[in-house]
Amino acid sequence: MQHIYAVILAAGKGTRMKSKKHKVLHSICGKPMIDHILAELSQLDAKKTIMVVGHLKESLEAHLGEQVQFVEQKEQLGTAHAVMQTESLLKGKEGITLVLNGDHPLFTAKTLSQLIETHRASGAAASILTAKLDDPTGYGRIVRREDGQVDRIVEHKDATEEERLINEINTGTYCFDNQQLFSTLSLVNNNNAQGEYYLPDVISILREQGHTIGAQVIGDADEAMGVNDRIQLAQAAKFMQARILREHMKNGVTIIDPDNTYIESDVVIGADTVIEPGTFLRGRTVIGEGCHIGPNADLTDVIVEDGVRIRYTVMDASHVAGEATVGPYVYARPGTELGEQTKVGCFVDLKKVKLGRGSKVSHLAYVGDAEVGEGVNVGCGVVTVNYDGVRKHKTVIEDGAFIGCNVNLVAPVRVEKGAYVAAGSTITQDVPEEALAIARERQTNKENYATRLKNKLSKNE
Numbered sequence: 001m002q003h004i005y006a007v008i009l010a011a012g013k014g015t016r017m018k019s020k021k022h023k024v025l026h027s028i029c030g031k032p033m034i035d036h037i038l039a040e041l042s043q044l045d046a047k048k049t050i051m052v053v054g055h056l057k058e059s060l061e062a063h064l065g066e067q068v069q070f071v072e073q074k075e076q077l078g079t080a081h082a083v084m085q086t087e088s089l090l091k092g093k094e095g096i097t098l099v100l101n102g103d104h105p106l107f108t109a110k111t112l113s114q115l116i117e118t119h120r121a122s123g124a125a126a127s128i129l130t131a132k133l134d135d136p137t138g139y140g141r142i143v144r145r146e147d148g149q150v151d152r153i154v155e156h157k158d159a160t161e162e163e164r165l166i167n168e169i170n171t172g173t174y175c176f177d178n179q180q181l182f183s184t185l186s187l188v189n190n191n192n193a194q195g196e197y198y199l200p201d202v203i204s205i206l207r208e209q210g211h212t213i214g215a216q217v218i219g220d221a222d223e224a225m226g227v228n229d230r231i232q233l234a235q236a237a238k239f240m241q242a243r244i245l246r247e248h249m250k251n252g253v254t255i256i257d258p259d260n261t262y263i264e265s266d267v268v269i270g271a272d273t274v275i276e277p278g279t280f281l282r283g284r285t286v287i288g289e290g291c292h293i294g295p296n297a298d299l300t301d302v303i304v305e306d307g308v309r310i311r312y313t314v315m316d317a318s319h320v321a322g323e324a325t326v327g328p329y330v331y332a333r334p335g336t337e338l339g340e341q342t343k344v345g346c347f348v349d350l351k352k353v354k355l356g357r358g359s360k361v362s363h364l365a366y367v368g369d370a371e372v373g374e375g376v377n378v379g380c381g382v383v384t385v386n387y388d389g390v391r392k393h394k395t396v397i398e399d400g401a402f403i404g405c406n407v408n409l410v411a412p413v414r415v416e417k418g419a420y421v422a423a424g425s426t427i428t429q430d431v432p433e434e435a436l437a438i439a440r441e442r443q444t445n446k447e448n449y450a451t452r453l454k455n456k457l458s459k460n461e
């Protein structure tokens with residue numbers, strides 16, 4: 001079997017993005033475009049993956065590290081010139097060179113391997129991946145001869161009125177016989193509207209030399225889109241999102257309203273989970289089976305076990321164990337670990353807190369830098385006073401403790417097993433096991449004081 005060499009073109013300026021950031025580092029569904037491409041490519045077993053870089057190359061090198069071999073194109077003289085820069089790495093090698101544009105993030109490994117298979121089977125010198133688009137504006141058009149064979153590719157800017165009516169476009173993805181490619185590249189000139197060395201010109205040169213040119217029309221035209229500006233970036237994200245959601249639905253996840261659900265590409269969701277609208281699942285989030293997430297949940301890098309209910313919640317880098325109930329209105333910051341069958345919300349702010357099995361923080365509380373045991377009840381309005389203006393301190397609440405409403409727990413402090421803390425207390429010392437702590441002024445009632453006060457006030461009027 002012939003080796004595959006992948007060449008990704010990414011040296012261009014990406015002018016139409018109007019961005020300081022490299023075009024291929026712009027994200028789609030939570031991941032830079034180039035990462036999507038490399039993830040698909042990694043399934044193809046390429047012997048080398050080479051990336052042609054120029055404009056903003058440092059940021060690409062920093063992002064990708066060793067994943068690809070970089071080749072610099074100092075001046076961006078066109079796509080043929082870009083491929084030419086890989087000469088020292090590829091020339092003379094036997095094999096298939098797969099050329100891709102860095103700004104086409106939607107191709108699947110399946111599509112790319114089909115192109116390679118077709119190319120191999122046909123014995124063509126070059127095979128182009130093409131697509132039929134409703135609006136082919138801007139793309140190079142595939143000009144075919146009467147017998148249906150590909151004749152050449154004409155760039156939009158060079159095309160005649162008639163050629164612009166052609167709706168079959170060049171996706172910028174090709175397989176070449178590597179040796180043929182390098183013997184042809186040097187013959188490409190820049191006599192065209194943009195004064196550039198066009199890679200598509202290799203096609204007509206090869207054909208004129210008597211070689212066969214193959215073309216494969218992509219089945220799903222949505223995959224073919226390129227990203228040149230922010231409008232296309234948003235469209236590409238929509239396609240990618242729809243694809244991700246379809247995969248989850250195929251795996252048994254119910255998505256109530258796919259148009260209002262945003263799930264990034266690396267998220268995992270178990271079967272029989274229901275996702276309601278307004279839900280954003282990001283990063284390395286993993287959701288178990290039989291959960292009910294949303295409406296309005298924004299989870300980043302959160303691990304959720306089975307049977308959990310989460311609504312109206314923002315959560316980052318946290319863990320939720322089975323059958324917990326979260327929300328409405330919970331903000332859980334990194335390091336939150338909710339045990340099985342815990343209940344938090346509504347209006348609860350959590351940070352770096354471990355909540356044991358069955359414990360509850362049901363209303364209007366802030367619990368941070370805390371370790372809470374099992375079966376603890378944290379009442380309404382409880383605050384762990386964890387910050388002294390300089391450092392953060394820890395609160396420990398042991399199993400079965402009961403923290404009354406509006407209690408301040410001034411850390412560092414420990415409430416031992418089964419203890420009670422009376423409502424309204426400000427606790428600054430540890431509370432022993434099974435004790436009751438009251439730390440507030442004792443109530444005094446002044447008989448008839450209210451009547452006297454009101455009389456006095458009305459006389460003064």
Ligand code: UD1
Nearest residue numbers: 009010011012076077078079082102139140170172198226
């Ligand atoms: C190119 C194709 C066009 C095809 C379209 C698909 C050419 C001449 N045209 O057009 O037929 O329909 O892609 O999207 O190839 N690049 C370099 N060095 C350069 C120039 C470009 O590395 O000197 C890179 C760019 O960073 C980009 C890719 O090559 O990733 C394509 O360049 P771009 O300018 O976007 O080409 P298009 O006009 O989109």
Ligand code: CA
Nearest residue numbers: 103226227228
């Ligand atoms: Ca482009």
